Amino acid sequence: MSEKSSEETPILEIDNLSISFFVRAGEIPAVMDFSCKVMPGEAMGLVGESGCGKSTVALGIMRDLSNIGKITEGTIKFMGRDMGEMSQAELQDIRGSKIAMVYQEPMASLNPAMKVGQQLMEVPIIHEKVSKDAAYARSLEMLEAVKLPDPERMMRSYPHQLSGGQQQRIVIAMALLSKPKLLLLDEPTTALDVTVEAGIIELVKDLGKRFGTSILFISHNLGLILETCDRITIMYSGEAVESGTVEDVFDRMQHPYTQGLFRSIPLPGADKNTHPLLAIPGQLPLPNKRPRGCNFGPRCNHYVEEICNAGHINMIPVTGEVGHNSRCLRFQDIDWKALPENIKQHAPVEAGRVILTVENLKKHYHVAANAIFGGSDTRTVKANETLSFTARESETTAIVGESGCGKSTLAKVLLGLETATDGTVILDGINIESVEVDNRTPETIASLQMVFQNPFDTLNPSHSVGSQIVRTLEKFNIGANQKEREDRMLELFDLVKLPRAFATRMPRQLSGGQKQRIGVARCFAGHPKIVVADEPVSALDVSVQAAVTELLMDIQREYKTTMLFISHDLSVVRYIADRVIVMYLGHIVEQGTTDQIFAPPYHPYTEALLSAIPIADTSVEKKHIVLDGDIPSAMNPPSGCPFHTRCPHVSEVPGGLCSKEVPPFRDLEGGHQVKCHLADDIFAKMEPVISFDKKEKNPTAA
């Protein structure tokens, strides 16, 4: 890489870039002193938490900084030319033809009123003035290049007729049609399911090689960066804090923030009892209240007064590693392998008696085209099919699956927002499958509560956070009067480690992590026996995720609560769960202890899911299994095994049994159950998906 950079001109060269937004309150610096270089065919990753300025950099490159944003300093050179000196017409010419951008929400990037084909053909017609026929041929070719099935039909479709993964492939195809030199990808897979994400990532990885396109990949997910990029820049609070090749930064990090990030994500090797996640203390400073000197100083373990806050800090090259820079004055003095003191160690929790028993639970929805007129034509959505499992006291059971697998429906039935079509749900000896929440006793309601996914949605924006918890206590008949409930509410604030003064605040005055803590406090208000946690941390920033996860587990240990942890993120599941249930299209396809699920033999779907999780560890080797196509609609599920349309092993089962019969549950050793037709000898031959190939010890995973 280093020899190359001396000869060729970089595609993109950003030098000391500073971008500020000018609002009523004054100037708010969003990006400060940012430099980076992207060579031809190279992929650069830009990582950071929300609010760190990574998207602003991308918008700055596109010169699309609305009317309040301005580049205050520095230059952006594209193929050797300063973009600041280009005229509007030149910029317009470059945008979309030489530089293309792919955004997070594919549906928002496509015009819903135009057919996909028309939108694709526009690109070469506008930028290269080619004929319609040529444009059509090129578009078709590109749709094949991004591996979309049946490209001709795709060309005739409207965006809403396609799935999210297909839409994102079309957006990428559209970006590539003009043969750009630089492709900006802003969290292109965040809105997609894991197995679909894996397909897109493979496509992106391939692009650099096939088209020679340089890529700037913006993400918050270190695992994705490892899979796609050559070089990485880590941003914190508007500044790049560390940059270098992916290997250098992942294996020999030289900035405390980078280390904090790695320690707060659940890598293989982290364990909730012996190696817990280490959250970064404190919060991201507000852009107008950044500290003097190092922005990360107030949250840093290695902070030294008078050095770290003395003045502005520049990027310092790391000796011996070309292109590896760190914005830390003390990186040579820090022992990077040392673990912080007083890590809490926990004895493994003993699972207690059975609290929840679900037996053959079914939930079907009848969907009519029109409730009043022509009601005879109903269709059935089978959201849950014959679910059976148990959950014990103090145990965490994870329910894993992608969108549409029926995990949210299961939660609704448990909580009484829906009633079961068939089967039984027994909560501590009481049948609740057909009791709606209105008819449940306050005790039953209090003993089964939920933590919601979206922190910005979980609290009512119109009431103070304290009053929302007091109301919950009132509903659960806790406390004899208002005074007692308020005292209890303040105790709950202590429990979730929030200052008591927050009780009078409105939700908008809290950060995402704080809101989620309030959500946890509300959930534990009535000493619940079971907590259903629906992706409680997936919408939070990495460093906050770790803190909320640890909090949730601490409270669980104290209260001996059973937790049903709904997630699509298997790395978090491996860290937090004792037992795992894997769901696909309303069926449980595999269940067992966490160790059984994460080691062979696997259900083919579990195998694919495991291989799809991006792991931010260079020493991990993964088997690559990319599933074809998308999850079928629950309206119209495939016959037989629900997974057979995408299963890579379907040819190994004789007689086309997979498409004819739903496989029965097979008991493997130790209560491990798999719903699959595969023969025993094939199961026995399965290899682990994730293995530590390089034996070197990674300091962060320790």
Next chain:
Amino acid sequence: MEYLSTFGVITATLIQLWPTWLALAIMIALSFSFQDRLGLYGRLFDSGVGIVGVCIVAFWIFTAIFADIIAPFDPLAQIVVMKNKLPGAIEPGTGEAFLFGGDKLARDVFSRVVYGSQIVLIIAPAATTFALMVGISLGLPAGYYGGKTDTILSFLANLVLAFPVILLFYLLVTPGIAETPIPYAMAGLFFLFPIIFFATLFFTRFKNRPDKLWVQLLITFVIGGWIYAGLVFDADPLGIISIDPNELNIFVAVVFATSPAVFRIVRGLVMDIKTRDYIAAAQTRGETPWYIMLWEILPNARGPLIVDACLRIGYTTILLGTLGYFGLGMAPESPDWGTAIKEGSRLLRLYVHPALFPAAALMSFVLGLNLLADSLREESMKD
């Protein structure tokens, strides 16, 4: 007959309005000094449009409040020599000028415009408030429950909306119908909504805290019953609240025609808000549907509803003007702007001023409301 010059008329008008200016000045000074603590209202003062909107609306509010001090003449008094006199004519008896001239019944147009603001500023906001109450009370269950409830209520709302408004008013306000008990029955029905609304509001929240609940229910029923008795049966024991049967008719007609529109807005907002997690959280802790509608959903729909209410007061004002113009509802001598425009329009070719000034007043008030609604929308969208 002596006349003031044009300049004289303008200065005299401005001086005559001194209580309004004083009140406006105090209001603006207070608003600016406490801007940071006034929330959304304070932020209105950040934009020119917002300031203009607030000032115009406040101008008319203060003019209505201080009408007795501002108006030099009785709005109904006829001073025969002043018949159809042009603006600035000086009344010989008192030496005071008819600033906006005299109308064909020799009354002071300026005083009538000032007093007319009282009528408009009471009926339009009050009718809008009742329409809002009815619309919210029906829109909440329609949006929240969906299904049959929604189908039936939406169908009724569409039925009312599909009926030509002016024809509807003719039917409701014509003497033939007005003499039947229909308007009173409808008033009785509409005015029940606020009482039910507040009673449900307090009941759902404080059901388990009887100490608070009884006080609030008592207040609701006493105040509600008092207003109800005064408005519907004209039997206010204290004799403060009473409403002219004509005005009641108009009131009922406006509420009837406006509430379906409010209903539809509320229904749409509820359907959006009910998908949020905090609603699911309320359901999973066993809240009753009406608690969720009134305490969890409604407060979060307030932004769009406030904006809509502002615009709707403007529409209602125009509607009142239109009704007045058709001679519906108000008594012919009423100084309200609509009736005044209609009276003035008879001699429009000869004398413009008796119709011009009420029309300008109506226009400026509605303009102020629209500007206010615009900047409210703008400011509430920020952050």
